[in-house]
Amino acid sequence: MTNNTDICVIGAGRIGLPWAAVLADEGHTVTCVDVDEEIVDAIMAGDAPFEEPGLDELISRTVAEGQLTATTERSRVADANVVGVTLNAPADQIESYLDVLTGYCEHIDPDQTIINRTTLPVAITERTRVMIADGVGTEPANLDYVTFPERLAEGRAIEELRSLPKIVGTNNGRPHAVIDVLLEDLPGNPRYVDHETAAFIKLIDNAYRDARFAIANQFALAADRLGVDAHRAIALANDEYPRNDIPTPGTVGGKCLTKDPYFVTEEWVDDLPADLFSEARAANDAYADLVVNRVVELDPSSVVVLGRGFKRDVPDEVASPTIDIISDLERAGIDVESVEPLSIEPSERDAALKTAIPGSDAVILAVDHTYFRDRESMIRDLSDGLIVDLWGAFELGGRVERIGSGPLTRTESPPAND
Structure with missing residues (x-):
């Protein structure tokens, strides 16, 4: 693992895109995958597809530097060391969320690190980990899986990505090398816990x-x-x-x-x-x-x-x-x-x-x-x-x-x- 990590962020919405842009600005190579062609086109043109202070400038710079790209091709997930999940999971559409995520599993390798930033009920957190492990052909305990809930306020996403404390859930509740690399230049020391506690803190x-x-x-x-x-x-x-x-x-x-x-x-x-x-x-x-x-x-x-x-x-x-x-x-x-x-x-x-x-x-x-x-x-x-x-x-x-x-x-x- 080097300081320049290849990352694929699934979902270029209000959680995924600011995170991707900040990571790209920190020197990582980031690809956003989204089903919305208009969002992808806007990003590749160097524009933010929605209003968020500071985001337009970050996207313009990181796209021009080649650190940030966007695509509708799911297969690009396979090219990354780290896969970040920022899909939306409405309360009445949890099964749809799981179905969409299952569709990405054919492109995920057991050696990749999976970072889930989607807000989920606590019970669904473990179910998601098991489902991905089954989809990529490994045991849940062997899947390099991280629960990393977003804690951002819309309108302050860029500022808070660089400042708020980070809650991180891991398989053993202990520090994680990949996350440490991704967060080393971002203030707000990570607090490591188990997956369920991490998900619960976001709900709190x-x-x-x-x-x-x-x-x-x-x-x-x-x-x-x-x-x-x-x-x-x-x-x-x-x-x-x-x-x-x-x-x-x-x-x-x-x-x-x-x-x-x-x-x-x-x-x-x-x-x-x-x-x-x-x-x-x-x-x-x-x-x-x-x-x-x-x-x-x-x-x-x-x-x-x-x-x-x-x-x-x-x-x-x-x-x-x-x-x-x-x-x-x-x-x-x-x-x-x-x-x-x-x-x-x-x-x-x-x-x-x-x-x-x-x-x-x-x-x-x-x-x-x-x-x-x-x-x-x-x-x-x-x-x-x-x-x-x-x-x-x-x-x-x-x-x-x-x-x-x-x-x-x-x-x-x-x-x-x-």
Whole structure:
């Protein structure tokens, strides 16, 4: 093994491609295999096929240097010393994931190192290892298999690949020579454990975050019944009080937080008296339902929704609760227009707001992008109707109201510091 390792990454999505680009930038020779020809063509043209800070520059440089390539040919898996698996495994499509991975086994050699970065239920982790071993004709104990869960936040993938601690599961729970080579130039010392513990830690990461957000949203649901401003109450509860660190209420989405908590509940607590993580998911979903119900009560004919991504400063609409909110409002007979500034050229963003907002009955700040926060005055000036703030991002007053403080019926709100 040398510092220049031949690596094949199966899947050039939001997990696989940033990892591949960082490895290529560290001097390894990396090939991405993906079934999507458009993604492959974009990579080979030196372009990132999706928005991720720093990724476009990395791809452009490493493709030009010959360190990174992409192909749709599965057989290229056979050319590498290391095979990384970053296939998507939705909760309701685990069998499909296993079938797709089985199709690659004919190109995998027992002497190759297999690194699985796909988030899986713990029980499926061992099943995957056994399946690959069977497919390549060796015993599971002899397969050089590594569980290396990704722990990245979309929008910070490159930064976090170079900084976060790495959890690594191996056959014996001990350091692994290949992983040590791949990570030697990346800060964040690896923590070596067994496969099951590595998979479980990834589920802990996201189930904990989802539950933490659910606490805030549960407070918002209760405050809404009581006519209390949940955003203001939480901010004051946190203020200089060392035992509180409660997040702001808001919608919760994305592929990981809407999936990983169920991987925990389905395997371990379905026969226990408590199911915290399913209840947390329900609280987060209920906040989005509350948004729809409160807006529908206003009986608007037209609404402008600001933002469509699943979180701040990320344009990705996959598993975005805002998309569901838009659909529900449209089903209620409301004319909905939306503006996602991160999907528009910067020079055209202000014009999009100036076109969409005037004349609408209500404006919903659905995603608190920095762009919207920086244009609070513009949005207030453009809007003739109510501004419904899901995040407490805008100052109360005038026509701005927040979700989580009762029906949206007021035209004037008291100042936030009264």
